[in-house]
Structures are given as structure tokens and as C-alpha cells.
Amino acid sequence: MNVVLAKTETGRALSDIFAIARDRLxxxxxxxxxxxxxxxxxxxxxxxxxxxxxxxxxxxxxxxREVLPSAAVPDAAALKRAGxxxxxxxxxxxxxxxxxxxVFAPKLSEMADLEQGLSIRTLREVLDAGxxxxxxxxxxxxxxDAMVALNSAMMTDxxxxxxxxxxxxxxxxxIIHIASGAVPAAMFTxxxxxxxxxxxxxxxxxxxxxxxxxxxxVHDSLIVSIGDGARLDHVRLIEDxxxxxNISSAVITLGxxxxxxxxxxxxxxxxxxxxxxxxxxxxxxxxxxxxxxxLNGRQHADTTLFLDxxxxxCSSREIFRAVVDDRGHSVFQGRIIVRPNAQKTDxxxxxxxxxxxxxxxxxxxxxxxxxxxxxxxxHGATTGALDDSLLFYLRARxxxxxxxxxxxxxxxxxxxxxxxxxxxxxxxxxxxxQRWLAARG
Amino acid sequence: xxxxxxxxxxxxxxxxxxxxxxSLTVNLGEVHAIMGPNGSGKSTLSHVIAGKPGYEVTGxxxxxxxxxxxxxxxxxxxxxxxxxxxxxxxxxPGVATMTFLRTALNAQRKARGESEFSTPDFLxxxxxxxxxxxxxxxxxxxxxxxxxSGGEKKRNEILQMALFEPSLCILDEMDSGLDIDALRVAADxxxxxxxxxxxxxxxxxxxxxxxxxxxxFVHVMSKGRVVKSGGKELALExxxxxxxxxxxxA
Numbered sequence: 001m002n003v004v005l006a007k008t009e010t011g012r013a014l015s016d017i018f019a020i021a022r023d024r025l026x027x028x029x030x031x032x033x034x035x036x037x038x039x040x041x042x043x044x045x046x047x048x049x050x051x052x053x054x055x056x057x058x059x060x061x062x063x064x065r066e067v068l069p070s071a072a073v074p075d076a077a078a079l080k081r082a083g084x085x086x087x088x089x090x091x092x093x094x095x096x097x098x099x100x101x102x103v104f105a106p107k108l109s110e111m112a113d114l115e116q117g118l119s120i121r122t123l124r125e126v127l128d129a130g131x132x133x134x135x136x137x138x139x140x141x142x143x144x145d146a147m148v149a150l151n152s153a154m155m156t157d158x159x160x161x162x163x164x165x166x167x168x169x170x171x172x173x174x175i176i177h178i179a180s181g182a183v184p185a186a187m188f189t190x191x192x193x194x195x196x197x198x199x200x201x202x203x204x205x206x207x208x209x210x211x212x213x214x215x216x217x218v219h220d221s222l223i224v225s226i227g228d229g230a231r232l233d234h235v236r237l238i239e240d241x242x243x244x245x246n247i248s249s250a251v252i253t254l255g256x257x258x259x260x261x262x263x264x265x266x267x268x269x270x271x272x273x274x275x276x277x278x279x280x281x282x283x284x285x286x287x288x289x290x291x292x293x294x295l296n297g298r299q300h301a302d303t304t305l306f307l308d309x310x311x312x313x314c315s316s317r318e319i320f321r322a323v324v325d326d327r328g329h330s331v332f333q334g335r336i337i338v339r340p341n342a343q344k345t346d347x348x349x350x351x352x353x354x355x356x357x358x359x360x361x362x363x364x365x366x367x368x369x370x371x372x373x374x375x376x377x378x379h380g381a382t383t384g385a386l387d388d389s390l391l392f393y394l395r396a397r398x399x400x401x402x403x404x405x406x407x408x409x410x411x412x413x414x415x416x417x418x419x420x421x422x423x424x425x426x427x428x429x430x431x432x433x434q435r436w437l438a439a440r441g
Numbered sequence: 442x443x444x445x446x447x448x449x450x451x452x453x454x455x456x457x458x459x460x461x462x463x464s465l466t467v468n469l470g471e472v473h474a475i476m477g478p479n480g481s482g483k484s485t486l487s488h489v490i491a492g493k494p495g496y497e498v499t500g501x502x503x504x505x506x507x508x509x510x511x512x513x514x515x516x517x518x519x520x521x522x523x524x525x526x527x528x529x530x531x532x533x534p535g536v537a538t539m540t541f542l543r544t545a546l547n548a549q550r551k552a553r554g555e556s557e558f559s560t561p562d563f564l565x566x567x568x569x570x571x572x573x574x575x576x577x578x579x580x581x582x583x584x585x586x587x588x589x590s591g592g593e594k595k596r597n598e599i600l601q602m603a604l605f606e607p608s609l610c611i612l613d614e615m616d617s618g619l620d621i622d623a624l625r626v627a628a629d630x631x632x633x634x635x636x637x638x639x640x641x642x643x644x645x646x647x648x649x650x651x652x653x654x655x656x657x658f659v660h661v662m663s664k665g666r667v668v669k670s671g672g673k674e675l676a677l678e679x680x681x682x683x684x685x686x687x688x689x690x691a
Contacts, residue, residue, distance in 0.1 A: 111629055116561060246485075387531075389446070390531050390533055392494065392515065392542075393527065393530070393531045393533070394533075395492070395514070395515040395516045395517055395519075396491050396492070396493075396515050396518075396519055396525055396527075397516075397541075397545040397548075397549075397601065398516050398519035398520050398545045398546075398548040398549035398552065398605070399516055399544060399548050399604075400514075400516050400548065401514075401516075403516075403544065403548055405537055407541070408533070408536070409537070409542060410536075411533065411534060411535025411536045411584075412535065415535060
């Protein structure tokens with residue numbers, strides 16, 4: 001096997017960086033061992049490339065080229081820049097949990113007056129404390145994916161949220177990742193949310209950069225467990241700098257009669273990859289996973305979902321829309337596996353791409369692997385341009401070419417955005433889409 | 442100055458000439474009917490006036506209020522007062538009718554340098570017009586023309602006509618797909634909009650529509666030209682004798 005070691009800008013091998021960083025990374029003993037194993041796994045594989053099927057359309061050896069060293073711990077000036085960026089992206093009525101350059105920022109966060117049944121700690125705290133069960137859960141993601149392994153080895157901080165059995169939170173939680181620095185660096189974060197039995201929560205994740213921050217790297221992961229009869233609503237908004245990289249992974253596990261509604265919108269970053277594994281292990285559960293990519297310039301955004309139906313009587317819906325202009329490239333890979341025992345599974349996936357220029361590209365790869373014989377499963381994928389007859393109708397009514405396109409694009413992405421259950425968050429996604437359309441001019 | 446002057450218009454579609462030197466003059470306050478068999482170029486004329494892409498004008502000109510219409514984008518023409526009621530209004534899923542109406546009206550007003558309508562003023566105006574056309578409120582909340590019957594689609598066109606207050610209305614085969622009751626409702630809507638400040642060009646294959654929208658002038662088209670013009674009695678003559686005589690004449 002042709003092993004390529006990732007070199008940093010200074011020519012040092014990433015292994016040296018890890019060797020230097022490991023003593024400062026949170027967690028000793030078993031955690032340190034797990035990090036070492038993860039790093040070894042990453043080093044053996046190197047950055048994923050196009051010959052690895054899962055990464056076929058997103059060759060990180062070409063697109064990312066190297067993993068940067070970890071960002072410095074933010075100083076007062078960094079926190080100030082982050083605070084300014086935060087003001088532009090603040091959402092009303094949520095509890096803010098802010099990570100600046102991969103480190104929890106208590107002064108920008110709201111940790112007081114937690115609702116009954118809600119516990120919030122930082123990843124650093126949890127890894128430094130001796131909770132073996134939680135440590136095991138934090139290392140759930142397998143090292144078989146190199147970027148997950150890298151994240152396991154290097155993670156510095158994150159938010160660990162626990163919602164007690166029966167606690168239904170009224171206030172959404174908002175994790176905001178902010179890159180503050182002008183020096184390109186990497187942030188390695190991992191967060192976890194555990195929603196107890198019959199509990200309920202809403203989690204928003206935003207990724208943004210301060211004005212100065214340009215070609216930084218976000219390496220994030222999220223571990224979610226949704227207990228029996230519980231519900232989690234989840235929204236991801238990638239509004240990173242247009243030169244940034246965002247490589248994120250998620251592992252979601254649903255118990256019985258649980259409900260997971262997730263929506264992702266990508267308007268930012270130069271290269272992004274979101275890979276989620278959703279395991280439905282309890283009967284009677286529902287998953288709705290939807291997303292929108294709005295890309296232009298040379299943006300590349302990859303959403304790779306793996307939905308694992310392991311038990312009977314569950315349903316899943318995936319609605320994905322991509323709008324690609326200029327030389328943008330949107331990738332959607334949706335794999336659904338229905339295991340032999342998972343009878344009465346109802347799984348549907350629909351992905352549609354709208355290409356606004358001749359050089360825009362969209363790759364859709366739906367994969368259904370069905371091993372049960374009494375199921376309803378289906379998928380569809382379309383790629384096309386805006387309908388000329390609709391454009392002419394709108395123009396004949398007085399809309400300019402851009403206005404007519406904007407109205408049709410909003411309608412196109414609307415079907416996915418409408419799936420967001422929370423009204424305020426749905427409005428947020430609509431306004432993010434409108435900002436993107438307005439920026440087109 | 443006439444509202445619309447079409448002079449010796451020659452139009453091609455994909456190397457085939459459809460209009461071979463068509464002329465037509467329309468003044469404010471007049472209602473003109475254009476009749477003719479299928480393939481005579483009636484719809485092509487309406488599309489070229491509205492600015493639909495795909496038509497190549499190889500000769501002649503169209504003046505609207507004295508300006509060269511052919512140099513304007515479709516949205517500029519709309520803002521200047523040209524309105525085409527489509528033969529087959531398109532369905533636009535995901536765009537609520539109300540949103541569409543407001544966006545279009547304000548785009549036209551903005552292009553003319555007028556202030557945009559406030560939401561309450563707009564709603565008041567739409568509701569009044571919709572009520573007069575028998576258009577229920579729930580139709581306005583649905584996607585543009587989505588799930589509308591043929592009659593509802595045509596009434597939605599007339600609703601827009603009433604809302605945008607154009608000076609030139611071109612009605613392209615308004616009667617196609619309508620039963621007699623739906624036709625009467627649509628025609629009543631159109632008649633209510635007849636005004637000394639507005640002209641209408643009614644394109645139709647059948648004389649029937651002209652019983653409801655009575656024209657001042659009737660033009661017969663055949664093979665890409667106007668072959669005969671006259672008063673409203675010309676339509677009745679056609680009803681009796683058919684188009685065959687004109688096909689020979691062309």
C-alpha cells in the first residue's frame with residue numbers, strides 16, 4: 001500500500017505534531033491509549049483519496065492536501081474577533097455554546113440557569129474526569145474512516161450534553177464553531193448529545209469564521225444517542241469562510257419509538273464533507289434527514305449518509321437539494337441498508353440537483369441494500385437546469401432574470417427546508433438561502 | 442401615436458419562417474380579435490410581442506408607445522404595460538400565488554420608479570380583485586396554478602391582468618379548455634377591464650369567444666400574414682364560411 005504521510009507547511013510530519021500535542025490533549029491513561037490507536041490508524045491510511053469508494057468524489061489528497069497543526073488557544077484578541085463574528089450569526093431564543101478555535105469559550109457562552117434535566121460539560125472536562133462509560137461512548141466512531149480516526153486522536157474540546165430521562169427542553173441549544181485567527185490552523189472538536197428516554201431537545205450547530213479567518217480547517221464530530229420515545233431536532237448550518245475546509249462526521253443511534261429530524265444547509269466553506277452514520281436499533285423509530293447545498297465559485301460540498309435499519313417497523317425519509325452555480329461541485333451519497341430482521345421498513349430517499357452553469361457539477365449516488373423481504377423502499381435522483389418555460393412566465397410578469405431565478409431556486413430548496421420542525425430554525429434556513437441568493441446579485 | 446404598431450414583421454423559428462411580413466396597428470381603447478386556423482402564426486405573434494426566447498425576428502419592427510419593443514427584455518415590456526395571458530399558464534410548485542403576485546407587482550412598480558406596495562395595501566387590492574373574479578382565498582395560498590382547473594388557471598391570468606393594470610392585454614386562446622360556464626366567468630372578467638386607457642388583442646380559433654368579448658376589429662390570419670381585416674361582423678362571416686377561402690387567398 002502506498003502510504004503518504006501528511007506533511008505540514010513547515011515540513012514536519014503530522015506524527016511529530018501529534019507527539020508534541022499529545023501531552024497537552026485532554027485525557028490520560030485509557031483515553032491516551034485510544035488516541036494513540038486512532039492516530040496509528042490515521043497514519044496507516046493517510047488522507048482519504050478517490051480510490052477509496054466512500055471518498056470517490058472528494059479526494060482530500062487533492063482538495064485538502066495537508067492537515068494543519070492545531071490552532072493556538074485563543075487569547076483575548078481572538079475572543080474579541082470571535083465575539084464580533086458571533087453578533088452577525090446570533091440566533092434569538094437559543095442557549096449559546098461557543099467553541100473558538102476548537103476551545104470552549106465560557107465568556108461567549110451561556111451556562112447559567114440550565115433547564116431541569118439538562119447537563120452541559122466540556123469535552124476537556126469529561127476526558128479529564130474518570131467516567132469510563134462516557135469515554136467509551138465518546139470513542140464510538142470507528143477508526144476505519146481515516147478522518148474520524150484523526151479526529152479521535154486530535155480532539156481538544158467540544159460540548160457534552162446530557163438530557164435526563166423525561167426532560168423535554170424548551171430552549172434550543174446552539175453550538176457555534178468560530179475560527180478567529182488569520183494564521184491558517186486546524187480545529188479538532190467532538191461533541192456529544194445524549195437524549196434520555198422520552199426526553200426532547202433541539203440542537204443547532206453553526207460553523208462560522210471571523211473576518212480575518214480564511215483558509216482554516218474544521219475537523220469536527222458529533223455523537224448522538226436518542227433514547228426510547230425521545231426526540232431530537234437537529235440543524236447544521238455551514239457558513240464558514242469561503243476558503244475554509246470543514247470535515248465533519250456524526251454517529252447517531254436511535255432507540256425504540258424515537259424520532260430524529262435533521263437538516264443541514266451548506267452555503268459556506270471551500271471544501272466540506274459531512275458524513276453521518278444513523279443506526280436505527282429500536283423498533284418504531286422515525287428518521288427524517290434533509291439537506292440543501294447552495295454552492296458557487298469553486299465550492300465543493302459532500303454529504304454522505306449511511307442509514308442503517310437494523311430492526312423492524314421503522315421509517316426514514318431523506319430529501320436533499322443542491323443548487324450549483326459557476327464551477328461548484330455538490331456530492332450526495334446516500335446509502336440505506338435494511339438488515340434481514342428489519343421487516344416493514346419504510347425508507348425513501350429523494351435527491352435533486354439544479355445546475356445553474358455549464359461547468360457546475362452534481363454527483364448523486366444513492367445505494368439501497370435490502371436484505372429483508374417485506375419493506376417499502378425507494379430512491380430517486382434528478383439533475384437539471386431551471387425550466388425555461390417557468391422562467392419566461394415569471395419574466396413576462398415583470399421579474400428580472402435574477403429575480404425569476406431566485407424565486408424558482410427558493411421553491412426548489414423549499415421542499416427540503418419545510419421539513420425543519422422548529423419554526424424559528426426554519427426561518428433561519430430560509431434567510432440563509434435568501435442571503436445566498438442576494439449575494440448572487 | 443398608436444399604442445402598438447407591428448410593421449412588416451418577419452419571424453423565424455429554427456430556420457422556418459412563421460410570420461412573413463405581418464402588420465397590425467392597435468390604439469388605446471380598442472379591442473382587436475385575431476382569428477385564424479392552427480398554424481397561421483397567431484400564437485407566434487403573441488409570443489414575439491411578449492418577448493419569448495426562441496424566435497428570430499428577421500425583418501420589420503414592433504413599436505409600443507413609440508418605442509422599439511424588440512430591444513426590450515420581457516420584464517421591461519411587462520413594466521411598460523404589455524401583458525400576455527398565456528394559453529397554457531405554467532404551474533410553479535413551491536411558489537405561493539400570493540408571493541408571486543406581490544413579487545411581480547412590486548418588480549414592475551420598481552422598474553417604473555414607483556414605490557412598492559405595502560403588505561396591507563397589497564392584500565386589500567388582491568382580495569378585492571379576487572372576490573370580483575370568484576377566486577377563493579385558499580387558491581391564493583397554493584402554489585402558482587398548482588392543482589388549478591383550466592378555468593381557475595385562466596381566472597388567475599385575469600386576476601394578474603386586473604392587478605398589474607397593463608395598457609396592452611394579449612389574450613392567447615383564452616377559450617381553450619374552458620366549458621361554457623368557465624368561459625363566461627373569464628369573459629366577464631375581461632370585459633370589466635375594458636377601458637379607454639387599455640387595448641386588447643384577443644387571439645382565438647373560434648368565433649364563440651367573440652360572442653362574450655365583442656371586438657371592435659377582426660383580423661384574419663393565414664400562413665403568417667393578416668389576409669383580411671374588418672368589423673365584428675367578419676367573425677360571423679368566418680363562422681358561416683370557414684377559413685378555407687383565406688387559405689387560398691394567402
